[in-house]
Amino acid sequence: MSAVPNAPHDDILRLRVTAKDLETLRALLRETRSDTGGRPHHEADGRVGIDVYATAAQVPALEREGVTVTRAGNASEAGRAAQAEVGSGDRFAPADAVPRGLAAKLAG
Amino acid sequence: MPYLNVTEVESAVTSLATAYPVSSQLITLPETSYEGRTAHALRIGTLTRVPKSSLIMIGGVHAREWGSCEVLIHFAADLLEAHRDGTGLGYGGTTFTADQVEMLVNRLDLVIFPLVNPDGRRYSQTVQSMWRKNRNPANAGGSPNPDCVGVDLNRNYDFLFDFTTAFDPSADPQVSTNPCDPQVYCGPSAFSEPETRNVRWLLDQNPQTRWFIDVHSYAQDMLYNWGDDDNQSVDPDMNFRNSQYDGKRGLPGDLAYSEYIPKGDEDTARLLAEAFCQGVQGVRGVPYKPMTGFHLYPTSGTSDDYVYARHFTDPDRGKVLGFTIEWGNDQAQSPNPFHPPWAEMKKIVLDVDAGLVQFCLAAL
Numbered sequence: 001m002s003a004v005p006n007a008p009h010d011d012i013l014r015l016r017v018t019a020k021d022l023e024t025l026r027a028l029l030r031e032t033r034s035d036t037g038g039r040p041h042h043e044a045d046g047r048v049g050i051d052v053y054a055t056a057a058q059v060p061a062l063e064r065e066g067v068t069v070t071r072a073g074n075a076s077e078a079g080r081a082a083q084a085e086v087g088s089g090d091r092f093a094p095a096d097a098v099p100r101g102l103a104a105k106l107a108g
Numbered sequence: 109m110p111y112l113n114v115t116e117v118e119s120a121v122t123s124l125a126t127a128y129p130v131s132s133q134l135i136t137l138p139e140t141s142y143e144g145r146t147a148h149a150l151r152i153g154t155l156t157r158v159p160k161s162s163l164i165m166i167g168g169v170h171a172r173e174w175g176s177c178e179v180l181i182h183f184a185a186d187l188l189e190a191h192r193d194g195t196g197l198g199y200g201g202t203t204f205t206a207d208q209v210e211m212l213v214n215r216l217d218l219v220i221f222p223l224v225n226p227d228g229r230r231y232s233q234t235v236q237s238m239w240r241k242n243r244n245p246a247n248a249g250g251s252p253n254p255d256c257v258g259v260d261l262n263r264n265y266d267f268l269f270d271f272t273t274a275f276d277p278s279a280d281p282q283v284s285t286n287p288c289d290p291q292v293y294c295g296p297s298a299f300s301e302p303e304t305r306n307v308r309w310l311l312d313q314n315p316q317t318r319w320f321i322d323v324h325s326y327a328q329d330m331l332y333n334w335g336d337d338d339n340q341s342v343d344p345d346m347n348f349r350n351s352q353y354d355g356k357r358g359l360p361g362d363l364a365y366s367e368y369i370p371k372g373d374e375d376t377a378r379l380l381a382e383a384f385c386q387g388v389q390g391v392r393g394v395p396y397k398p399m400t401g402f403h404l405y406p407t408s409g410t411s412d413d414y415v416y417a418r419h420f421t422d423p424d425r426g427k428v429l430g431f432t433i434e435w436g437n438d439q440a441q442s443p444n445p446f447h448p449p450w451a452e453m454k455k456i457v458l459d460v461d462a463g464l465v466q467f468c469l470a471a472l
Binding site for chain 2: 075078091101
């Protein structure tokens with residue numbers, strides 16, 4: 001959502017934005033220049049939803065008639081947790097440390 | 109093994125090249141990033157007297173899509189080890205025989221460039237995890253707004269780069285000329301960034317390239333050309349080079365414009381995309397969808413369309429079919445599918461790598 005710049009430390013939320021139809025969703029995304037993830041999905045009732053990433057301050061700009069905004073999680077918080085799963089140092093620095101893939105090696 | 113940091117992606121590539129000298133070769137990319145990092149790629153394939161067809165795979169373009177590097181590093185490590193030891197490969201329910209691995213390594217030239225955007229990955233893994241662009245501040249104009257740093261590398265290639273002219277004003281392609289757009293700023297000119305010039309260099313250095321795959325997330329799709337509009341195979345003059353159609357591109361289902369693709373190319377691209385998806389689904393049943401890039405959303409300046417466009421703009425260049433993988437599940441409950449917990453990412457790596465092997469075998 002480039003229309004409203006992020007403050008440096010605002011957390012980014014994962015939102016499920018669902019509109020009454022595809023045209024409404026497109027118009028919303030066009031107007032807000034939202035950061036999206038995934039592709040639009042049609043719900044059983046005909047509504048169309050997509051993931052949008054935005055700060056809490058940006059949520060009101062998404063809310064309007066025919067549109068539902070549901071908070072799916074705090075992407076920044078999950079990102080900080082994921083950062084703890086990033087390697088430190090260099091696990092391949094030793095001469096005999098060669099990356100191995102995850103696939104099973106099958107005889108023959 | 110948790111997610112690889114930037115140093116480890118590079119050392120993984122060099123370590124593989126050292127450990128498998130018969131079947132691999134280290135490639136040093138010519139341009140350093142804004143922060144001075146040198147990138148490497150790995151060529152996999154046994155030496156032959158006649159040139160082989162090449163498949164280039166790139167990853168780590170969008171900083172926050174961490175697992176793309178791991179997908180490619182694990183793919184390379186599995187192939188090299190299985191080839192050396194004469195084994196097959198098992199990815200859950202999708203398996204490949206030793207003969208298939210041997211054939212793939214002997215008959216294909218695989219060029220794997222796992223980390224195109226090292227500065228962005230470093231920033232995402234240590235500062236702002238949701239960062240997408242590179243870290244070039246040149247276009248910020250002195251603004252203190254942190255969003256004004258960086259260029260979206262997958263909008264910086266030379267394909268309909270002047271999208272404001274090329275597209276219908278209501279088409280809304282996912283691209284921006286605003287340097288402070290936090291996600292999709294295309295840069296001041298096509299190939300303004302060293303990272304995209306490195307990819308172009310790889311293509312120029314490998315004229316026998318016939319296929320190109322860019323690994324991204326997330327949507328569980330395998331995208332093929334084109335990304336600017338619907339495909340059509342009837343009117344060759346209705347194409348991205350024809351200025352007569354400026355201002356008409358990018359609208360779905362209209363009669364004003366569709367992008368020309370020869371039927372044989374589209375059929376081949378769809379078959380290869382389907383092969384990838386079949387390989388993925390066999391692992392644990394996860395469905396990926398083959399479709400054109402336009403059916404995700406309209407774009408300009410992307411890698412997959414640039415590589416395919418090259419042989420139209422310069423007939424001396426070989427034809428390269430372009431693909432983009434979007435790994436990861438948008439229906440997942442995870443608050444951040446761009447970098448899921450490593451336990452989940454490992455499953456995705458197996459899914460996607462099985463699809464890549466299947467793609468290679470189908471391409472042969």
